[in-house]
Structure formats: structure tokens, C-alpha cells
Amino acid sequence: MFTPASGVPSAPPGTDKVVHFALFLALACTGRAARVRPLPLAAGLIGYAALSETLQAVLPLGRSGDLADGLVDVLGAVAGLLIIAAVRSVPRGRRTTG
Secondary structure, three states, X not given: OOOOHHHOOOOXXXXXXXXXXXXXXXXXXXXXXOOOOHHHHHHHHHHHHHHHHHHHHHOOOXXXXXXXXXXXHHHHHHHHHHHHHHHHHOOOOOOOOO
């Protein structure tokens, strides 16, 4: 996210949105795996999304901040939190010995 524009590989349109979504989904999932509580994790990821887009706009990287990228970041984080919540809500089968 902080690579200068000259170091960003070319890709088909929309690929950057998929990458943003996947990165924030992974951050949310690994954050929950590390037992970070959902609300602080969500707040931190939303803050990171906003900060990263702001920094891309103001740092001399030859890049621009993009509100759509920030929104996709938030959607990825929310998706990750929902996936982990759904997985954890599935009851585990009882083990029987016999």
C-alpha cells in the first residue's frame, strides 16, 4: 500500500480492489485468530484504511488516495470478522468414545 507508483505492477482494472479486499479480510481473520476483540479490531482496521489512503495522497509516492479503496478495505475487514464469527458459531460435534 505504500509502494511508490513506479513499483506498482500493472494489472487489469479492478485488481487493486480485489487486493485491498483480500488484505483487509486477512488482517481481520488473523486479528481474530490472535484473539483481538472484534470491536477494537474493526476500529483499528477502519482507522488503518483511512490512514493508509490519506498517506498515499500526501506522501511523495506518486500515488493518490482513493475513497473507493478505503471502502473496499472496510468491506474486507467486515467480511473477515463475519466469516470468523460464523465459523466460531458452528457447534462442534461431541466426541464419543467407545
